[in-house]
Amino acid sequence: MTTSAPWTPDQPIVSLRDVYKSFGSLEVLKGINIDIMKGEVICIIGPSGSGKSTLIRCINALNDIQKGSIKVEGQEVHTDKLNKLELRKKIGMVFQQYNLFPHKTALQNVMMAPLLVLKEDKASTEKRARELLAKVRLADKEDAYPGELSGGQQQRVAIARSLAMQPDIMLFDEVTAALDPETVKEVLLTIKELAAEGMTCILVTHEMGFAREVADHIYFTDRGVIVEHGAPETFFDNAQDERTKLFLSQIL
Amino acid sequence: MTKPNNFAVLKPTPSSASLQYDPMTVSRFLGTMSPWTLFAIFAVLLIWPTIASAQSGEAVRPFNALWRWMPFLITKGFLFNVLISFLCLVIGTGAGVVLGLGQISQRRFIRAVSWLITQLFRNSPWLVILFIVMLALPYEMTIFGEVYYYPAWIKAVLGLSLPVMANISEIVRGAIRSVPNTQWEASEALAFTRNQTLWRIILPQCFKRMIPPWMNWYAILTMATPLVSILGVDDVVNLTRQAIVAENNRPELLMPFFGFVLILFFAYCYPIARLTLRLERKFAVKL
Ligand SMILES: Nc1ncnc2c1ncn2[C@@H]1O[C@H](COP(=O)(O)OP(=O)(O)OP(=O)(O)O)[C@@H](O)[C@H]1O
Ligand SMILES: [Mg+2]
Numbered sequence: 128m129t130t131s132a133p134w135t136p137d138q139p140i141v142s143l144r145d146v147y148k149s150f151g152s153l154e155v156l157k158g159i160n161i162d163i164m165k166g167e168v169i170c171i172i173g174p175s176g177s178g179k180s181t182l183i184r185c186i187n188a189l190n191d192i193q194k195g196s197i198k199v200e201g202q203e204v205h206t207d208k209l210n211k212l213e214l215r216k217k218i219g220m221v222f223q224q225y226n227l228f229p230h231k232t233a234l235q236n237v238m239m240a241p242l243l244v245l246k247e248d249k250a251s252t253e254k255r256a257r258e259l260l261a262k263v264r265l266a267d268k269e270d271a272y273p274g275e276l277s278g279g280q281q282q283r284v285a286i287a288r289s290l291a292m293q294p295d296i297m298l299f300d301e302v303t304a305a306l307d308p309e310t311v312k313e314v315l316l317t318i319k320e321l322a323a324e325g326m327t328c329i330l331v332t333h334e335m336g337f338a339r340e341v342a343d344h345i346y347f348t349d350r351g352v353i354v355e356h357g358a359p360e361t362f363f364d365n366a367q368d369e370r371t372k373l374f375l376s377q378i379l
Numbered sequence: 380m381t382k383p384n385n386f387a388v389l390k391p392t393p394s395s396a397s398l399q400y401d402p403m404t405v406s407r408f409l410g411t412m413s414p415w416t417l418f419a420i421f422a423v424l425l426i427w428p429t430i431a432s433a434q435s436g437e438a439v440r441p442f443n444a445l446w447r448w449m450p451f452l453i454t455k456g457f458l459f460n461v462l463i464s465f466l467c468l469v470i471g472t473g474a475g476v477v478l479g480l481g482q483i484s485q486r487r488f489i490r491a492v493s494w495l496i497t498q499l500f501r502n503s504p505w506l507v508i509l510f511i512v513m514l515a516l517p518y519e520m521t522i523f524g525e526v527y528y529y530p531a532w533i534k535a536v537l538g539l540s541l542p543v544m545a546n547i548s549e550i551v552r553g554a555i556r557s558v559p560n561t562q563w564e565a566s567e568a569l570a571f572t573r574n575q576t577l578w579r580i581i582l583p584q585c586f587k588r589m590i591p592p593w594m595n596w597y598a599i600l601t602m603a604t605p606l607v608s609i610l611g612v613d614d615v616v617n618l619t620r621q622a623i624v625a626e627n628n629r630p631e632l633l634m635p636f637f638g639f640v641l642i643l644f645f646a647y648c649y650p651i652a653r654l655t656l657r658l659e660r661k662f663a664v665k666l
Contacts, residue, residue: 187568189564189567189568211567211570212570212572215567215568215569215570216570218568219568220568222561222564222565222568224561226561226562226564226565227565228562228565228580228584229584230583230584239569239579240569240570240571243571243575243579244569244570244571244575288569289568289569292569292570
């Protein structure tokens, strides 16, 4: 990875500058600028297809970009010299569809990456994995396979699985969108606790109440640009842009 | 500053239209037969020579001859076919797995070559492949100045292994493709390397799915082993022919003798096909 000036916690932990991304001729991101400080929680909201998923997938290099700069802890992501494994050790990601490994139990799902990637010893990994499962209130489901768990339970295992890598930043891509209303609450509670502990979180969400409660900053994207952003109170109560107003009126 | 999208986890070489062909046809056909088919074949074989030689009153004699030859045909003939099939399966599976993984390699060149080899041997007549191998390979090999001679049937094994290899390669590729891309993404996001993802996440999930088609190809392979008789290898078909010659080439021997060979193959492949279908149903339920 490129080593420019060393990163210090007073600088943004994630910084996007003029990010452009297209799939073939389809331009999805058209000049995105975002700065996130350590410990901050930001929510990205916007209509379907506006590029929210693409945006956060660029941060851990699941998507490449055409133009601009993405820096994570001061290190450039958009470069050929990128060490993807090192980047991804710092960033946890939770998907809408959980994506647990179906052939492994909940505990094994959580333990796998620390064992294989961080090469940690089994005893301490197992101890931490159990603690994490307890933290997401699934201590009694350690030996269950994903197929035996409800959506909300699977999603909480997925969160624990990401946390087991002890990341500095967590990405959440509409993690409650596939859940029924009952189980949404459990998952949001888990994320809320995480945010309260000071984890840097980047969330894509349609849960406006949750965003308002937990976010330090809200970004509204439409057709690949950030139309408006601000603190939750100003954003929700005092939106300036017409598109934002329309979107909020439809969703609230 | 644009660079190629090297983040895509899997970019398979587009496969030919042959994907639509259901390679499980053989097992489906065999496996859904009633077990009584075996007895039906027996019955036909019994009746045929009876009618054929009713005039001469020699109806029973062909079976006497067959009875005498049976142990020989089974031990020296059919078991040899089974041996050939086993060796082909081992070689074909080993090479096929390597080739199948080659088909999903990240290196374009390896992917293209693996795809080409797979398609070549998958879509050529087995007998032609067999002929080419038999004629192209020498009968002897010189290793460190020492000359080794090896029998023709070894070459036949190699020749039959090639189409098996190609079909196993497709099974491996198809099974890996059947695992949702999101599993690759989740592994990537957890900083797994590609090899870790493949061996720890993807292959364990699709291993079971590969077993029924693999067994299906074993049945096909077993039934193809008589091809080697055309190339002078003394398998069950060649030995049967020789036995009939030894019995003065009487025409009424043809049906009982070759019918017996048919029954041997049926009796061997039928349980395999049944098991294949059972496993297919069983593994189909779970993702
Ligand atoms: N791998 C891809 N190849 C081609 N086009 C893609 C790809 N991924 C996303 N797109 C396109 O990019 C656009 C933005 O997609 P994206 O998934 O980022 O939207 P989104 O804001 O997350 O929407 P949603 O709220 O529905 O999840 C869409 O038009 C989508 O079709
Ligand atoms: Mg999305």
